[in-house]
Amino acid sequence: MEIFDTAVVGGGLAGLGVATLLRERGKNVVLFEKEDQPGGKVRSVREDGFVVELGPLGWLDREPVVSDLVAGLGLKPLIAKDVQKDRSLFKDGGLIALPSDGPSFLMSKVxxxxxxxxxxxxxxxxxxxxxxxxxxxxxxxxxxxxxxxxxxxxxxxxxxxxxxxxxxxxxxxxxxxxxxxxxxxxxxxxxxxxxxxxxxxxQGRLKKTSGTLCSLAGGLGDFTDAAAQNLGANYRGGQALEAVTREGNFWEFHQAGAVVARAHHLVLATPARESARLLGAVGKELAQVAATIPGNNLCVVTGAWRRDQVQHELQSFGFIALRNHGFRPLGVQYASSIFPDQSPSDMVQLRVLIGGSFDPDVADLSDQELQAACFDPLHKLLGVQGDPERVWMRRVAGGIPQYTVGHLSRVAAFDAMEEKMPGLHFAGDSLHGVGVNAVLKRALVVADRLCASR
Ligand SMILES: Cc1cc2nc3c(=O)[nH]c(=O)nc-3n(C[C@H](O)[C@H](O)[C@H](O)COP(=O)(O)OP(=O)(O)OC[C@H]3O[C@@H](n4cnc5c(N)ncnc54)[C@H](O)[C@@H]3O)c2cc1C
Known part of the structure; x- marks a missing residue:
């Protein structure tokens, strides 16, 4: 029977973040991920000169732990072009530039x-x-x-x-x-x-950060791939755990009806409902709490057009669409303007996000309907002509957890379980913050706490 200091369940950013930090500090850590590919919501497709993000697009350089982790894995951030600071709003049927400072705010029509x-x-x-x-x-x-x-x-x-x-x-x-x-x-x-x-x-108490949008040459998948690789044989991909139980001083990990490993510490970096399920009888009271943390269905639909097919100059980050203003998707990001190195120079890459709380039915659309809902409105708005040369799409069920009113008491229930069960820690975007920065910041809290506990 293999015995580890810590076992992490979930190989998304949160789990890989915790495992990387613990490994850096010399801990014997194993990570179980159910999918064959690491990354969870992170999904970077690299093909024929394109890097297409079908999960998060990047992170804002505001949390030192993120740049430390990136550097520690031997990676170099890819800094977004300055255009990313200019963002627009789709309102009343058209695009309005969002002000970026005080004086432009006073003049803005927003x-x-x-x-x-x-x-x-x-x-x-x-x-x-x-x-x-x-x-x-x-x-x-x-x-x-x-x-x-x-x-x-x-x-x-x-x-x-x-x-x-x-x-x-x-x-x-x-x-x-x-x-x-x-x-x-x-x-x-x-x-x-x-x-x-x-x-x-x-005064040197805080590291200076630039606040700029960052990614990596091959997309965020470079980070999750490198973090998984860094764990070597202790990264166990394609291994969905069935249950986790507490026996004596150990946590035990069950797969195909057998105990496959033991560990002193357990980090559950899975969605809250799955964490509660894995804990079985121990997590029974958490299961009810976790059931009240809804997740939105979200789809990413990305198209690539030849530059001469798009009239708009696309010299900005893109736009967010206000609800009920006549544009169904949540927004459009001009990916090839933000990170030009992630598209061939004669191509335009537009990433459309659709779904969310006001549009749950998006999950029922066929690929064709989804593509039409995302791309048809771009013809008039951005002067896009004809069909895209390539299309990538991904449906992320429960993609973004919703912290509805009452969330703090739900987090308190998970905190209380951590207090009650020795060596148990929760990470991931269901509880303590959504997004790259938030989950890696929480990963640092978990790693610090875990190291301090012995
Ligand atoms: C479409 C989309 C766009 C986004 N854009 C941005 C953005 O631009 N910037 C930003 O900062 N954030 C963005 N986010 C949010 C960000 O991606 C997430 O908050 C973050 O990736 C969550 O990471 P996580 O590790 O908590 O969860 P996940 O990525 O969901 O990881 C959980 C992992 O647990 C695994 N798992 C589940 N059950 C088991 C089991 N029984 N055994 C083993 N493994 C299991 C899953 O397979 C998964 O890999 C976006 C999210 C989506 C969906």
Whole structure:
């Protein structure tokens, strides 16, 4: 029987992140992943000069742990072109550039004058410091209906593909909720936060980060492939675990009715429902909690056209579409403008995201219908002519977990289980944050805690 210091279940970014950090610190760690390919939601297709991301597109350089992990695996970040800073909004049937700083905000058409005034009045709105609140209620209360529908609507759509009425601001945007709590105003809190960050960097307490969008030459799959490879024989791909039990001082791992390994520590980096299922009788109370963390169906549909087939210059990141403004997909990213090295120079790569809370039926569309829903509106909007030369698509069932109001109490139930069961740790995007940065930041918390516990 093989005995490990730590066993990680789930070979997405979270699990691979924890395992890599533990290995760097000399721990004997094994990772079980059910699919043949590592990466989970990360899926980078490389073919004929294209790198096509069918999961996350990249990460913003804001969390030192991400660049440390990338460097530790011998990889070099691919920095997005400056155009990625320019983003637009699809609103009232057309594209409006989103302002990138204060002066351009004042001139921008994204909000009418009265809404800009209401936004400025946020400084004087009394703070509310109790209970979880929906993003819609919070943003309307603090910034007014217009800003709530437009800017917060776009943010929720862009990050969660979610419904602002259902998402918890405290769980989905904790920084913002914290600014109100601590400083009485989000704007005051944000300014204080920026000043403190600058001070910490100057005094060497914090690493300087650029905030720019990054990927890797072969896409994010370079990271997950390298992390799996780095684990050598202790990366066990294509091995779905059936159950995990606690026997004496060990966690035991079951596959095909037999115990295949033992470990002192267990990191469950699987979706919350799967984590609860794996824990069997121990996780019974968690199963009910996990069932109330919904996941959105999301599809990525990417097309490649010859440059001469597209009239629009595409000199930006792309756009997010406000709901009910006449554009079905959640948004379009101009992938070949953001990372030009990931497409042949005479081709244009457009990545369309569709689905989310307001469009659950997307899962029922045929490939042809999905392609039409994503590409047909681009003909008029971006001057796209004719069919794409290539198409890639991926349906990600339950793609983005939704942190609905009440999420904090769900996380507390998982925290309590960690306290109760020795050596148990939860990671992954079901609980502590969605996205590359959030799951790797949590991976660091888990690795630190695990190393400190002995
Ligand atoms: C379409 C899409 C686009 C996105 N775009 C971005 C973006 O641009 N930037 C960004 O920061 N974030 C983005 N995200 C979010 C980001 O991809 C995720 O938050 C992150 O990848 C989650 O990683 P994870 O390891 O927590 O989960 P997962 O990737 O879901 O990994 C969980 C793993 O557990 C495995 N598993 C499950 N059950 C078992 C079992 N019984 N035994 C063994 N293994 C098991 C699964 O196979 C899977 O590999 C996007 C997500 C989607 C879906």
């Amino acid at each position: 909000l009418p004058f009265h809404a800009k005034m209401r936004l400025a009045a946020e400084l004087f709105i009394p703070a509310r410091r109790h209970g979880e609140e929906s993003v819609e209620s919070f943003s309307t209360r603090r910034f007014g209906k217009h800003v709530a529908n437009t800017l917060f609507g776009a943010m929720v759509s862009g990050i969660y593909g979610g419904d602002p009425q259902k998402l918890s601001v405290h769980a989905a945007f904790p920084l913002m909720a914290g600014w109100e709590f601590e400083s009485g105003s989000c704007m005051r809190g944000a300014l204080k936060h920026m000043r403190k960050k600058r001070r910490d960097i100057k």
